[in-house]
Amino acid sequence: MRKPPTIIDVASQAGVSKSTVSNVLQHKGTVNPELRQRVLDAMDMLDYRVHAGARVMRQQSNVIGVIAGDLGNPFNAELAAEVEAQSASKGFNVLLASTGGVPEQEYTKVRTLLEHRVAALIFLAEVGKSAIGLVGDDIPVVFISGSASRRLSITVDGVAGTRLAVEHLTALGHRKIGFISAMLADEPEVENERYMGFRKGMANAGLEISPRYLLREHGTRRAQQATYRDLVKAYLQQEDRPTAIVAALDQIALEIMSVANELDIRIPEDLSLVGFDDIAISSHDLISLTTIRQPLDEFASVAIEAVMRFKPEEKWSKTENVMLPPTIRIRRTTRALHCQEAV
Amino acid sequence: MRKPPTIIDVASQAGVSKSTVSNVLQHKGTVNPELRQRVLDAMDMLDYRVHAGARVMRQQSNVIGVIAGDLGNPFNAELAAEVEAQSASKGFNVLLASTGGVPEQEYTKVRTLLEHRVAALIFLAEVGKSAIGLVGDDIPVVFISGSASRRLSITVDGVAGTRLAVEHLTALGHRKIGFISAMLADEPEVENERYMGFRKGMANAGLEISPRYLLREHGTRRAQQATYRDLVKAYLQQEDRPTAIVAALDQIALEIMSVANELDIRIPEDLSLVGFDDIAISSHDLISLTTIRQPLDEFASVAIEAVMRFKPEEKWSKTENVMLPPTIRIRRTTRALHCQEAV
DNA sequence: TTGTATGCGTTATCAG
DNA sequence: CTGATAACGCATACAA
Numbered sequence: 001m002r003k004p005p006t007i008i009d010v011a012s013q014a015g016v017s018k019s020t021v022s023n024v025l026q027h028k029g030t031v032n033p034e035l036r037q038r039v040l041d042a043m044d045m046l047d048y049r050v051h052a053g054a055r056v057m058r059q060q061s062n063v064i065g066v067i068a069g070d071l072g073n074p075f076n077a078e079l080a081a082e083v084e085a086q087s088a089s090k091g092f093n094v095l096l097a098s099t100g101g102v103p104e105q106e107y108t109k110v111r112t113l114l115e116h117r118v119a120a121l122i123f124l125a126e127v128g129k130s131a132i133g134l135v136g137d138d139i140p141v142v143f144i145s146g147s148a149s150r151r152l153s154i155t156v157d158g159v160a161g162t163r164l165a166v167e168h169l170t171a172l173g174h175r176k177i178g179f180i181s182a183m184l185a186d187e188p189e190v191e192n193e194r195y196m197g198f199r200k201g202m203a204n205a206g207l208e209i210s211p212r213y214l215l216r217e218h219g220t221r222r223a224q225q226a227t228y229r230d231l232v233k234a235y236l237q238q239e240d241r242p243t244a245i246v247a248a249l250d251q252i253a254l255e256i257m258s259v260a261n262e263l264d265i266r267i268p269e270d271l272s273l274v275g276f277d278d279i280a281i282s283s284h285d286l287i288s289l290t291t292i293r294q295p296l297d298e299f300a301s302v303a304i305e306a307v308m309r310f311k312p313e314e315k316w317s318k319t320e321n322v323m324l325p326p327t328i329r330i331r332r333t334t335r336a337l338h339c340q341e342a343v
Numbered sequence: 344m345r346k347p348p349t350i351i352d353v354a355s356q357a358g359v360s361k362s363t364v365s366n367v368l369q370h371k372g373t374v375n376p377e378l379r380q381r382v383l384d385a386m387d388m389l390d391y392r393v394h395a396g397a398r399v400m401r402q403q404s405n406v407i408g409v410i411a412g413d414l415g416n417p418f419n420a421e422l423a424a425e426v427e428a429q430s431a432s433k434g435f436n437v438l439l440a441s442t443g444g445v446p447e448q449e450y451t452k453v454r455t456l457l458e459h460r461v462a463a464l465i466f467l468a469e470v471g472k473s474a475i476g477l478v479g480d481d482i483p484v485v486f487i488s489g490s491a492s493r494r495l496s497i498t499v500d501g502v503a504g505t506r507l508a509v510e511h512l513t514a515l516g517h518r519k520i521g522f523i524s525a526m527l528a529d530e531p532e533v534e535n536e537r538y539m540g541f542r543k544g545m546a547n548a549g550l551e552i553s554p555r556y557l558l559r560e561h562g563t564r565r566a567q568q569a570t571y572r573d574l575v576k577a578y579l580q581q582e583d584r585p586t587a588i589v590a591a592l593d594q595i596a597l598e599i600m601s602v603a604n605e606l607d608i609r610i611p612e613d614l615s616l617v618g619f620d621d622i623a624i625s626s627h628d629l630i631s632l633t634t635i636r637q638p639l640d641e642f643a644s645v646a647i648e649a650v651m652r653f654k655p656e657e658k659w660s661k662t663e664n665v666m667l668p669p670t671i672r673i674r675r676t677t678r679a680l681h682c683q684e685a686v
Numbered sequence: 687t688t689g690t691a692t693g694c695g696t697t698a699t700c701a702g
Numbered sequence: 703c704t705g706a707t708a709a710c711g712c713a714t715a716c717a718a
Contacts (some may be wrong), residue, residue: 004460006695008608017705022697030703051460057710061396063438063459071424072623074417081414084441088448095406096439098427105431112436115619116395116406117347136390244573253700258628280415281624285601349711360689365713375687397711400694 005046014042056117063093064307068124068220070101075250079124079144079296086300090308092119094300099127100186106131115268116317120307123148126187137317138308142303145294147189152320154302158193158276159200160328161292165246165274166201168290168328173337174244176273177202178213178257180235181248191216194248194276215241232259236271243337244272253289257333268335278329288332295324348389357385368393388667390483399460406436407457407650411467413444417622418593421466422487422639429643433651435462442470463650466491469530480660481624483653485646490532494665497645501536504635504669508589508617509544511633511671516680517587517615520545523578523599524591525571534559537591537619541563556585575602586680587615592683593622596632598677601679611678621672631675 007025011018023031024039031039051300052061064087071077084094095118097109105269109133113121120140123132132148135141140152147153164181169177181200184191195216202209215235219229235241236259247253257267264273275282275291282289302322328332350368354361355671359378366374369384385391395404407430410487414420427437440456442448453474456464462481466475475491478484483495491495505522512520522541527534538559545552558578560571578584579602592595596618608614618625620633625632645665 008695018696019698019705019707020703023704026580026697032703049454050458051400051695053396053404054710055697056396057394057400057695057712058697071414071427074420074623077414077417077424079445081420081441084414084439085443085630088440088452093459094439096437097431097715098424100424100428109431112393115393116436238407254627254629261629274657280417284597286597287629350713351711361712362714366688369713373687378687379700381714394711397694400696400711401713658691 005048005050006051006274007048009046010039010042010048013046014038039159057278059108061117061119063095063116063118065112065116065118065121066094066096066124067106067109067121067127068096069127073101073251074281075277076125076296077235078280079299082296083122083124083144083303084301086297086304090304092304092307103130106320107134110134120310122303138312140307142306144211144299144303146187147321150317152306152322154299154306154322155325156292156294156299156326157323158190158326161195161276162194162197162246162248163201163204164197164326164328165276165292166198166205168243168330168334169246169272169274170201170205170207171335172244172272175207175241175337176210176213176240176242176244177207178215178235178242178245179209179248180215180232180245180252182215182217182231183252183255184217187217191248198246210242212238212240229255229259232256233263234264236260236265238329242271244334245274247273247275250275250277250282250289250291252320254281255286257287257289267333272334272337274334283331286302290331290334291329292326293329294326298324347394348391349394350391353382353385353391354387354545356389357381361503362504362661390632404460404462405434406438406459406461407647408438408440408459408461409462409467409471410449410452410456410464411439412470416444416594417624418620418637419468419622422642425639425643426465426467426646429640429647433647435647435650435660446473450477451528453477463653465650469662481655482499483650485649487642487646489530490664492662492681493660495649497642497649497665497667499635499637499642499669500666501533501669502540504619504663505537505540505589505591506544506547507540507669507671508619508635509541509548511673511677512587512589512615512617513544513548513550515587515677516616517585518550518551518680519556519583519585519586519587520550521558521578521585522552522591523558523575523588525558525560525574526595526598527591541589553585555581555583572598572602575599576606579603579606579608586616587677588617589618590618593618593620593625593632593634596634596676597624600630600632610676615677615680617671626672626674633671633677634672636672637669641667 007018007021011021021039024036066083068076068080087094099105099109123143125145143151143153145155181191247256253273260267267273275289278291278293280290281287350361350364354364364382409426411419411423430437440452442452466486468488486494486496488498524534545574558653596616603610610616618632621636624630625634
């Protein structure tokens with residue numbers, strides 16, 4: 001009695017063979033209703049539970065492996081939550097591995113997930129580049145908000161996003177608009193895309209981009225907090241500073257708000273600010289950041305659907321990119337220019 | 344060649360029997376080093392990976408099931424991240440299920456985890472009460488920041504926590520101190536504990552508790568956002584309002600800050616505020632909330648250790664409560680009373 | 687030290 | 703429609 005009951009126990013309890021029990025489990029319609037009920041009752045009596053490990057030896061798993069970076073990062077956590085929820089609603093379970101932001105962990109985490117013979121692998125955000133070599137092309141692999149060649153990537157249209165931001169600002173009368181993307185050095189493609197959108201938006205509005213209004217950080221490794229904050233501070237302290245800033249990330253925008261606060265620069269009275277991501281805290285009253293929303297729910301649903309559509313025969317290793325349109329959330333960090341000056 | 348290689352493939356590739364391969368896998372020291380190396384090489388060549396599902400049938404799983412509420416809640420996400428990280432460092436993987444805050448989901452989620460024959464179950468925060476009946480006493484079950492009878496619960500000492508908060512405030516000269524705990528109605532024990540600490544702190548300081556300074560919500564279901572906000576607003580608008588408030592939750596403190604902002608009540612100039620939890624955003628410059636920290640890292644390490652210490656023989660179903668001491672994080676939402684008045 | 691036989695809980699196949 | 707039996711990949715006990 002110590003060990004959990006098996007279908008054999010159920011079978012003998014119900015007075016049928018274990019095959020019949022299995023057929024009931026598989027929802028085969030071929031079972032005599034009366035027997036079926038007897039089996040169901042027996043299961044109930046014995047507190048029977050399927051042994052997922054044994055099942056996976058004969059069938060495909062219903063577990064999806066998800067690899068996330070640091071879950072302390074709200075964007076990652078919210079994305080993971082969304083994926084988990086949608087997987088569950090489709091009958092999948094989620095085996096979640098978090099690298100904690102340590103790239104060296106990726107290799108180990110992917111390997112473990114593979115050992116569990118997960119039905120699919122979903123990489124969240126920046127994770128996955130290094131370890132992708134481990135996984136063959138017999139299970140579907142999806143990148144959400146990140147990309148890899150020969151795989152399906154689901155991303156937001158970053159170009160459209162920052163262009164949206166610029167359009168919003170120009171519509172408010174701003175002409176001196178800056179762009180800050182430091183902190184995104186880890187993901188050069190993302191940074192570049194968002195910068196491109198900024199340029200396009202400015203060009204469309206017939207505005208010039210002043211190099212002094214640009215704060216990008218490329219190439220070298222991520223700057224230390226202190227240094228980074230100093231960069232922002234210097235940026236905000238320059239004379240003739242922009243009247244509005246597009247930040248490439250909500251977290252950057254938060255940092256800018258913090259520095260502005262320290263420098264007694266009021267937002268939005270003295271400076272308008274737009275972020276990118278729409279993490280949960282951005283909508284908090286105390287922050288109320290105007291930002292570009294990433295459609296997390298669509299990310300998740302597209303990913304799950306792709307996973308479900310996967311046919312092992314077709315091997316599927318083409319580079320594919322689903323790009324979803326961003327939307328703008330207008331809140332209280334942006335204000336019309338003449339109102340700014342009037343204040 | 345379509346299907347992943349097994350130990351048999353490895354064995355024939357290395358020219359040994361599959362037992363030898365198994366022994367290598369089990370790190371048995373009884374294998375000839377030279378053969379061992381051959382086996383290792385063969386595994387490498389074939390890209391061999393252990394089949395976790397097959398292994399579970401003969402050994403205990405190395406997967407820990409974690410059930411969390413809404414991962415959009417930063418406290419839950421941070422806790423989950425911590426548990427994941429520490430599990431990984433001890434060689435466990437985490438199968439994460441999230442109820443999304445929907446109690447009805449608990450039953451399903453627990454069941455699924457049990458089907459996977461997880462080595463242990465860890466419930467995070469408020470989750471688990473309803474579904475605990477499903478799980479027997481053959482695997483260890485731990486509640487982190489929540490509790491259940493006949494189980495191990497790991498919590499912070501809430502009484503000590505709010506008392507710490509009161510002591511901090513009285514040391515700053517505050518005498519009119521309020522307590523707000525609405526929003527915690529879901530977890531009456533937690534609410535009650537924190538209120539008790541508040542009372543003790545006040546009593547120790549020889550201060551009276553004015554009923555007008557209390558905003559608790561018990562019994563009925565959680566109030567709607569609007570109503571709740573209105574309550575806080577009314578509270579803050581009363582004449583002779585407290586000079587300091589202890590909030591039972593960082594999220595409540597954030598709401599209070601938001602309302603105060605709307606009412607032009609400055610924090611900390613006009614009002615000091617202490618939270619509870621120390622969620623990540625609380626340390627952000629723009630918030631900088633003085634708060635009581637919950638030791639998430641210790642929660643996780645105690646939980647994992649308990650899981651590892653578990654011996655199936657002893658069945659272990661005693662009610663046990665590990666209570667960890669809270670610490671106070673003093674930031675910028677609290678200020679000495681005379682400074683307040685001076686401003 | 688290595689090889690062989692057997693069991694784990696389930697599903698798939700095929701005979702009745 | 704049901705039941706007997708053979709996989710599945712791995713671990714273990716025991717024999718060589």
